[in-house]
Amino acid sequence: MLGSHSDAEDAVQETWLRWERNGPESIDNLGGWLTRVIGRICLDALRRRTTRGESSLDAWLSEAIVDEDDPTPEQNATLSDSLGPAMLIVLDSLRPEERVAFVLHDMFSVPFAEIAAVIGSSEAAAKMAASRARRKVKDTPPPSGELSQRRAVVDAFLTAARLGDFDALLHFLDPGLTWHRSNARGHMVRMGANEVLAAIRRGDPDRIEVRKVNVNGEPGLLVLTASGHRLGLMACTVADGRLVGIVSITSRKLLERLRLPGQ
Structure with a gap:
């Protein structure tokens, strides 16, 4: 519902x-x-976020587990409940009432009569809210394949980028790829593989270091200067052997909140 373990704990405590x-x-x-009370608490929390211009992605990043190696069994137990950044972005695009209705009905099978009491609407309005949310969510492909297979696709993408092999890059990038970029100026969305190719053409691979990492259990890339200064973090969504979604974070303020391996 909230996309943040700490916010969820606060809601349960309240x-x-x-x-x-x-x-x-x-x-x-x-x-x-309990469903009605915690639903309303979450709804109020989402409305406050909207008023303040905050997002679930910010909370997700502040709690992100970034590892160089495969997650441990203990981390896997925690990460199994984690939402990927692409899904969080989609959920953030929903109105709070739509998000609550969708999660309660589609994920927990709560009847619409009860959902209506949570969001303060009629039962018909609750159905419409969930339906609108469902249409947006279904356009976001979930990761598919084993983690090792998804990691292999991201590794192959990185190798092709380093070599400047654009034919190979096109093989690993879905034509309809969605690229979310979070920088000091805010959040931007780019669509299509050509946007990623253009950025790679502008880059200078000899001046950066790229480390393979897992971000909340999904394959990612950490970009550093030669001296170890953080430049960016990429979290990748792989489906059917191709990158279908990339979330890249270059905001210095957000990157400073990351806890990286070895720290």
């Missing part, structure tokens, strides 16, 4: 406090009561 204040003996349907 729900627990309200449950204690209300008195469990006065609640006839505990499951329904």
Whole structure:
């Protein structure tokens, strides 16, 4: 719902406090009561984010686990509940009511009558909110294949970029690729493989170092200067053997919040 472990913990804690204040003996349907209360808490949190111009991607980055090697079994247990950056961006594009309705219904099978009580609407309006969200979400392809296979695609993409082999790059880039860029000026979206190719042509691979990393369990790339200064982080979404989504972060403020391997 919130895309952030810390925000989720805050929502659960607030729900627990309200449950204690209300008195469990006065609640006839505990499951329904909990769903309604925590749903409203999440809805309020999403509305505050919208007002302040914040995003789930910012929270995702601040909590990101960046590893050079494959995640440990303990990390895998945590990462199994993590959403990828491309999905978080799509969820952030939804209105708070749409996001809440979609998550409650499509992920937890909560009836629309209960969802309507959470978002303060009619049952028909709740159905429409979930439907609008569903149409946006289905256009974002999820990762497919084993992690080792997705890693191999990103590694091959990196090799082709270093060699300037643009024919090979086109093989690994989906024509409809979505490239989200977060820098000091804000967030921008570019569509299509040609946008990535143009950026690679402008680059100078001899002046940077690229380290292969996993970002929240998905293949990524960390770009550094020769002296080790952070320039950018890429999180990649691979489906059917091609890169279908890239989120690149070059904002110095965001990069400084990263905890990198060896730190």
